[in-house]
Amino acid sequence: MSGGERSEFRLLQEISDAQSYDVLLIDEPESSFDNLFLKSDVNQIIKGISETMPVVVVTHNSTVGASVGADYLLHTRKETENGKPVYRIYSGHPTDKSLCSVDGKTINSHDVLMNSLEAGAVAYEERRQGYEAVKDR
Numbered sequence: 001m002s003g004g005e006r007s008e009f010r011l012l013q014e015i016s017d018a019q020s021y022d023v024l025l026i027d028e029p030e031s032s033f034d035n036l037f038l039k040s041d042v043n044q045i046i047k048g049i050s051e052t053m054p055v056v057v058v059t060h061n062s063t064v065g066a067s068v069g070a071d072y073l074l075h076t077r078k079e080t081e082n083g084k085p086v087y088r089i090y091s092g093h094p095t096d097k098s099l100c101s102v103d104g105k106t107i108n109s110h111d112v113l114m115n116s117l118e119a120g121a122v123a124y125e126e127r128r129q130g131y132e133a134v135k136d137r
Contacts, residue, residue: 006053008037015045024055043068070094 012028018024024034029042046068049055057068075090090107098106118124 008033008041012041012045015042019049019052021053023053024035024049026055026057028059029057039067050106073099073109075099075107075116077107 011033015024015026015029023044026046029038029046033042046055046057050071057070071093073092073094077088077090078087079088088101088103088105090101090105090112092099092109094109096109099109099112100106113120114124118127
């Protein structure tokens with residue numbers, strides 16, 4: 001078994017063992033793994049566990065973020081108001097057009113998802129065009 005395979009096994013085992021707790025917190029599970037493993041194995045286990053307990057996943061990887069099928073989104077942002085930093089948490093459902101903070105501020109969900117998971121609209125469009133160009137029609 002390679003080092004990567006051992007790491008994959010350990011991650012899956014740790015996630016499975018988490019079922020004996022009240023909540024599962026996962027910080028960037030994608031850090032050492034390829035997207036196929038994340039989508040086929042990790043995300044399926046995470047989604048299954050989320051049916052019986054709260055699961056919080058922090059990620060910057062579109063494979064994890066998009067394919068896990070989140071029920072709810074939280075987005076943190078540092079903003080400046082009157083020259084001072086203000087930290088806000090915006091939240092909402094994945095299908096909401098905007099995310100809201102507790103003080104009533106809103107941000108566009110599409111922009112958040114594109115910037116957080118896809119490196120922005122330009123990068124997303126470049127990848128989409130590249131994928132379409134090599135797609136067997």
